[in-house]
Amino acid sequence: xxxxxxxxxxxxxxxxxxxxxxxxxxxxxxxxxxxxxxxxxxxxxxxxxxxxxxxxxxxxxxxxxxxxxxxxxxxxxxxxxxxxxxxxxxxxxxxxxxxxxxxxxxxxxxxxxxxxxxxxxxxxxxxxxxxxxxxxxxxxxxxxxxxxxxxxxxxxxxxxxxxxxxxxxxxxxxxxxxxxxxxxxxxxxxxxxxxxxxxxxxxxxxx
Amino acid sequence: xxxxxxxxxxxxxxxxxxxxxxxxxxxxxxxxxxxxxxxxxxxxxxxxxxxxxxxxxxxxxxxxxxxxxxxxxxxxxxxxxxxxxxxxxxxxxxxxxxxxxxxxxxxxxxxxxxxxxxxxxxxxxxxxxxxxxxxxxxxxxxxxxxxxxxxxxxxxxxxxxxxxxxxxxxxxxxxxxxxxxxxxxxxxxxxxxxxxxxxxxxxxxxxxxxxxxxxxxxxxxxxxxxxxxxxxxxxxxxxxxxxxxxxxxxxxxxxxxxxxxxxxxxxxxxxxxxxxxxxxxxxxxxxxxxxxxxxxxxxxxxxxxxxxxxxxxxxxxxxxxxxxxxxxxxxxxxxxx
Numbered sequence: 001x002x003x004x005x006x007x008x009x010x011x012x013x014x015x016x017x018x019x020x021x022x023x024x025x026x027x028x029x030x031x032x033x034x035x036x037x038x039x040x041x042x043x044x045x046x047x048x049x050x051x052x053x054x055x056x057x058x059x060x061x062x063x064x065x066x067x068x069x070x071x072x073x074x075x076x077x078x079x080x081x082x083x084x085x086x087x088x089x090x091x092x093x094x095x096x097x098x099x100x101x102x103x104x105x106x107x108x109x110x111x112x113x114x115x116x117x118x119x120x121x122x123x124x125x126x127x128x129x130x131x132x133x134x135x136x137x138x139x140x141x142x143x144x145x146x147x148x149x150x151x152x153x154x155x156x157x158x159x160x161x162x163x164x165x166x167x168x169x170x171x172x173x174x175x176x177x178x179x180x181x182x183x184x185x186x187x188x189x190x191x192x193x194x195x196x197x198x199x200x201x202x203x204x205x206x207x
Numbered sequence: 208x209x210x211x212x213x214x215x216x217x218x219x220x221x222x223x224x225x226x227x228x229x230x231x232x233x234x235x236x237x238x239x240x241x242x243x244x245x246x247x248x249x250x251x252x253x254x255x256x257x258x259x260x261x262x263x264x265x266x267x268x269x270x271x272x273x274x275x276x277x278x279x280x281x282x283x284x285x286x287x288x289x290x291x292x293x294x295x296x297x298x299x300x301x302x303x304x305x306x307x308x309x310x311x312x313x314x315x316x317x318x319x320x321x322x323x324x325x326x327x328x329x330x331x332x333x334x335x336x337x338x339x340x341x342x343x344x345x346x347x348x349x350x351x352x353x354x355x356x357x358x359x360x361x362x363x364x365x366x367x368x369x370x371x372x373x374x375x376x377x378x379x380x381x382x383x384x385x386x387x388x389x390x391x392x393x394x395x396x397x398x399x400x401x402x403x404x405x406x407x408x409x410x411x412x413x414x415x416x417x418x419x420x421x422x423x424x425x426x427x428x429x430x431x432x433x434x435x436x437x438x439x440x441x442x443x444x445x446x447x448x449x450x451x452x453x454x455x456x457x458x459x460x461x462x463x464x465x466x467x468x469x470x471x472x473x474x475x476x477x478x479x480x481x482x483x484x485x486x487x488x489x490x491x492x493x494x495x496x497x498x499x500x501x502x503x504x505x506x507x508x509x510x511x512x513x514x515x516x517x518x519x520x521x522x523x524x525x526x527x528x529x530x531x532x533x534x535x536x537x538x539x540x541x542x543x544x
Binding site: 096129 | 225226227228229231232254255256257412413414416417418419420425437439440441442443444446494495496497498499502527528529530531532542
C-alpha cells in the first residue's frame with residue numbers, strides 16, 4: 001500500500017500543482033455538476049492527508065480548487081473536515097473501485113471534523129460514476145504515461161500483496177473456522193435437544 | 208433428478224442505489240429491481256449528498272427499463288403532522304416518472320396512494336413493521352398492497368408459516384446493516400439528536416457525528432455523546448447508539464449493550480428462504496458506494512441463479528465489505544431462544 005506514495009515522492013510539488021490545476025479544470029469542464037451534491041453545505045474545505053506522501057491536498061469546492069500543501073503545514077490549514085489515507089486507497093476510492101464505508105470499517109481511511117461534509121463529498125464523487133483519475137490524466141500530456149505506469153505497477157504490487165496476505169489469513173484462520181463450525185453444529189444439536197425436552201415437558205404437563 | 212429438472216423461478220433480487228451511478232452498477236451487476244429514494248425526508252436514507260433528483264430518477268428508470276430491471280421508489284418515512292405535501296408529491300412524481308412500485312410505511316400515505324394512484328403498485332416497507340398475518344391481510348385489504356417487506360424479527364420457519372397464511376408476496380433482507388428489531392419504531396437516535404429516523408429519514412445523521420483521531424484510538428461521538436472508542440488496528444462501525452459500547456452497572460469495562468456491529472449475511476441460506484415461499488430478496492445499503500453495490504449484487508445474482516437451478520449457492524465471502532467484518536443470520540436463526 002505504501003508503494004504508490006513512495007513512487008511519487010521524487011516528483012517535486014512545484015511540478016504537480018500546475019498539473020493538479022489543469023486536471024481539476026479538465027474534470028469540471030466535462031462534469032460541471034460534480035460538486036452539485038455539496039450545494040447544501042457552506043463552502044466546505046477538505047484537508048486530504050495522504051499518509052505516504054510528503055505533501056497533502058486542500059480541496060475547496062466553492063470555488064473549486066485543489067491545492068498542494070507540504071504535510072507538516074497541512075495540520076495548520078483550517079478545514080471543515082480531514083480525510084486521511086494512503087495514496088493508493090484514495091486513488092481507488094476516486095475510481096469507484098473501493099467502498100468508502102468498508103475502508104472506514106477496516107480503518108484504512110480515517111475521517112475527522114464535519115462528518116456531514118465528508119459523507120456528501122463521498123456521495124458526490126462516487127455518485128458521479130466516473131473514473132476521476134483517468135479523466136484528470138487526460139490533460140497531463142507527457143506526464144500521463146509514466147504516471148499511469150507507476151500507478152498501475154503499484155496496483156499490481158498491492159493486489160499481489162493483498163492476495164498473498166489473504167492466503168496467509170485464510171490458512172491461519174482455517175483451524176478456527178473449522179472449530180467454529182464444529183461448535184456451531186454442537187450448539188444446534190443442543191438447541192434441538194432443549195427444544196425437544198421443552199416440548200416433551202409441556203406434553204407431560206398437559207397429560 | 209438433475210439440476211435442470213429442478214429449475215424454478217428465481218427469487219427477485221432487490222438491490223440498493225443511493226445515486227444514479229449506483230443504480231447503473233446494480234442493474235449491470237444483475238439486479239432484478241433497484242430501490243431508490245428522492246433527495247429529501249420522504250425516505251429512510253435521507254443522507255447528505257445521497258439520493259435522486261426528479262430528472263435523475265427519470266434517467267435511472269429509463270436505464271433500468273432498457274435492461275429489463277424495475278425501479279422501486281421508497282417513500283417510507285412517516286409524514287409530519289399537517290404537512291403531507293412532500294410525501295404526496297413524492298408519490299405523484301414516482302407515478303408520473305414511471306416507477307414500477309412505491310414502498311410505503313404510513314397508513315395515510317398508503318390510503319392516499321391507493322385512492323389517487325390506484326395503478327401504482329404498492330409495497331409495504333419494513334418500516335411499517337407488519338410481521339403477522341392479520342396485519343398483512345389488513346394492508347392488503349385496505350390499501351391493495353401487493354408485497355410486504357418483512358421486518359427482521361422472524362425466523363425462517365416463522366416466514367414459511369406466515370407465507371401459508373397470506374396472499375401477498377414477501378420480501379426479506381438477506382445482506383447488510385441490521386437494526387435493533389424495532390423497525391419503524393426505534394427512537395434511540397432521535398432521542399440524542401432530535402432528528403428522527405422514522406420521520407426525517409436519518410438514523411445517526413452525519414451532521415451530528417464527529418470522529419476524533421486521538422492517536423491510539425478513534426473516538427466516535429453522536430450528538431456530543433461518546434458512543435464508542437476504537438483502538439488502533441481494531442475495526443470500526445457506524446456511529447449508531449444501538450451498536451455503541453457503554454459502561455454499565457459495576458463493570459468498568461465498556462461493552463455492547465444493544466447489539467454488536469455485525470452485518471446480516473444470508474447468502475448460504477437462500478435455498479431455505481426459497482423453500483419458505485419468499486418471493487424477493489433485499490440487499491441493504493443505499494448509503495454505500497458503487498463498489499459495494501457492484502460486488503454484493505454480483506455475488507447474490509450468482510447465488511440466486513444457483514438456487515433456482517437446484518444448485519447450492521456459491522457463497523462468496525463478502526465480509527470485507529460488512530460492518531464489523533462479521534456476518535450473522537440475525538433473527539432468521541434466533542440462537543438466543
